[in-house]
Amino acid sequence: MSELSELYQQVILDHNKKPRNFHKLENANRSAEGYNPLCGDQLKVYLHVEDDQVKEVSFEGSGCAISKASASMMTQAVKGKTKTEAETLFSEFHRMATGELDEEAEPNHLGKLTIFSGVRDFPARVKCATLSWHTMHAALNNEVKASTE
């Protein structure tokens, strides 16, 4: 299965099995629902934003391994970031997943999120990886719904 290592890396499989921050956030002051009409993946992202900083973040929902692992790692990446920093990460992640950003050539803040760079070779799966990021972005901007379409 070596040809799959690009996409289904151990870290991704691990986050899929044991998603982090996978619960409702009781003290959330922002949230949004994300929906991928193509495959039916659905998730909800909760944020607790205070003084322009993402104090806490969590998610709920169902989806494939890529979307679940991406959501899990998104919550870890965004926690503690300022709104601007979170938006920068959203933009960089989105550009990496769609092949616009070469994470090795262009300076970025993605860190271990670069393990999702492999999705760019699987056009049908790009939206699985970006769904939680779109949803976080929507919640941050006080939009109720996000869609990959």
Place this chain on the structure above:
Amino acid sequence: MAVVEELIPIKPKPSEAWNVERIRKDFPVLSQTVNGKPLIYLDNAASSQVPTMVIERGAQYLQHEHSNIHRGVHYLSMKATTAYEGAREKVKRFINAREAKECIFVRGATEGINLVMHGYGRKFIGAGDEIIISAMEHHANIVPWQMLCEEKGAKLRVIPMNDAGELLIDEYEALLNDKTKLVAVGHVSNALGTVNPIKDMIESAHKYGVPVLIDGAQMAPHGLIDVQDLDADFYAFSGHKMFAPTGSGVLYGKARLLESMNPFQGGGDMIKSVTFEKTTYADLPNKMEAGTPAIASQIGLGAAIDYLNIIGREKAAGYERELLRYATERLTAIEGVRIIGTAHEKLSVLSFTIENVHPHDIGTILDQQGIAVRAGHHCAQPVMQHFKIPATARASFAFYNTKQEVDVLAEAIEKVIEVFS
């Protein structure tokens, strides 16, 4: 290849056994590799592959016969018309219609169903009337009726199914009443593979004088269809699921019904005369075929029917039955695999889920092994809701698939389970 529009005899040579390796040579697409592995094409319920005979017939038309049909007095137009109407004659024999004019060429089963919705439904179904569909319909046989119900104030009634994916026929009988104006049901479920007892269902509906539309998209490639024996009022199917190009398809309707209906679309070729005061419509089938159709594709459908007759439809169906039995046995034996759709009567389709693995991940991993399956809701979201699952992975077979391919599929599924364990 010579241009032959005469009908090819339906009976194949009976003595020969099914030679799948020889059959596979008829389908050029099957010989390629995908991701470095031999292509294993198990997405036939979505769209089937096209044999050389059909490709060549289409090319022959485009190279030597192309023109618009039913119009010109010139050589090419007559040539094109002969080929196009020849294909209709083949369709007539394929489903045993009484007359060729009962076979309306459409873009596919979806357009066929929409034709009945517009032409029959909007004319004859009104407020308080009821339309019966089933719990396992494809969206193509749900959404048009919902649109009609919304427009007219009619009511949609749904025949429920059990957890094997079989319709509850007693419940169906109980739904039929004097308000029922149409029954629209699939012959074979694309998501579950269930073969519905449509002959009995049609008979029950007829006791109330209710016409029945059959969505035959999944039956046409795999079995014999006799619309007279079934006494079906409408029967729709797609060419691209039965080894013909996309854009081809058929809506069969009893002449009496088609004649009573409104035209589907207005335009050229469907009229007798037009003035600004009044238009009179053409006779069947032209009344239902406005505009220039997909001539090459429909001629291709005729060639696909020839091909099926040459290889033997019953023999192909028998081989497919054995293949489905074998695949079901192989996949059932894998721990963690759940078969969705375990009806007694099934055809060609094997839907499944794997514990703790999302179908889209299954689809991607199988694709890396060169195996094409469908992952998703199969345009049958109510079916997914019934089984409380978001989606399934679906392997769907044709007579060119092999037991070896099923073995590779089973091994790949075992690898998926290993990766996610």
